[in-house]
Amino acid sequence: MTGEIERKVALVTGASRNIGRAITVALAARGCNVVVHVARDIASGEETAAAVRALGVSATVVSGDLSDPKTAAQVVNTAAAAYGRLDYLVNNAAIRPESPFESIKFEEWRDVLAVCLDAPFLVSQAALPYLQKSDCAAIVNIGGLTGHTGASHRAHVITAKAGLIGLTKAMAHDLAPLVTVNCVAPGMIATERQAKDGVITNPHHHAKRTNLLGRRGTPEDVAEAVAYLCSPGGRYITGETVHVNGGAYLS
Known part of the structure; x- marks a missing residue:
């Protein structure tokens, strides 16, 4: 699969x-140059960029609050x-706090x-003039299992x-046929979670x-689905949600 999107350029948020x-590494492994977005953690963004560059392609780190129209x-x-x-x-940036509804x-x-919602709208709208000049443009939104099942x-x-x-x-309706737009919905993914008050907790629904x-x-399981939707093999798919959850939810 190396080289199937060679010399293309991707912006991955979060x-x-x-x-x-x-996701950035999976795209880079296929020859894609990647722009690595982080909200504030430049050091971690540079770690991601280093992993991309180790694969022989280019990476650029950008930062900012994407919920602000000017920054996006x-x-x-x-x-x-x-x-x-x-x-x-790839609209991946998200925050996932947990609290009972009444709190x-x-x-x-x-x-x-x-x-999770304003930023994908703003970034996609800002990116559209550039994407429409590409012969293989794709937007992939990263959703989530609980958006379908509740929790x-x-x-x-x-x-x-x-x-x-x-x-x-x-x-998908508005941007066809020039840009495909799909959603990848991860579920039951083992990720490195940030500690809150010194305690690392897993999501309540897990x-x-x-x-x-x-x-x-x-995370690599999710990244492979994203890379496919950006590849030549995914060009006939748009408006869909691809579930990556090991069978926790069957659509």
Whole structure:
């Protein structure tokens, strides 16, 4: 598969670690130059970029709050200027706090929707003029299992991820035939979680949910699905949600 998207350019948001980092590496392994977006953690972004460069392709690190329209446009313009083109956009940036419904503050609600739903809209809109010049343009939104099944303690996250499914379908209609737009929905993925108050906790819904394969997935499992949708083999797919959850949910 090496070289199938050689010399193309991808912008991956939220690429400092976990699924975002795995996506950048999977695209780089196929010959794609990658623009690595991080919100604030430049050091982690540079680690991702180093992993990309080790594969013999180029990486550029950009940062900023993508829920701000001016910043979203600036990030996209910087990405396109770095290589003179933009072929793929992966909207991966997200935050996933957990709180019982009655405890969610409105500010927390708005923060989640801003990062998980507003940002993909803003970045995709800013990227469109560049993508429309490509002969293989693709947008891949990263959704989530609970956007389809629901879960406790995640009303804000579930709402945002469910909205992302609708946005994907709407964009697929509006941007065809020049740009394909799909959603990859990970579930039951073993990721490196950040500690809160010194304690690392797994998502609340993981405690009760199982899947058919009897194991957690890896970030690389998700990345392979994204890479396929960006590859020549994925050009006849648009408006779809691809589930990567080991059989925890069958659509």
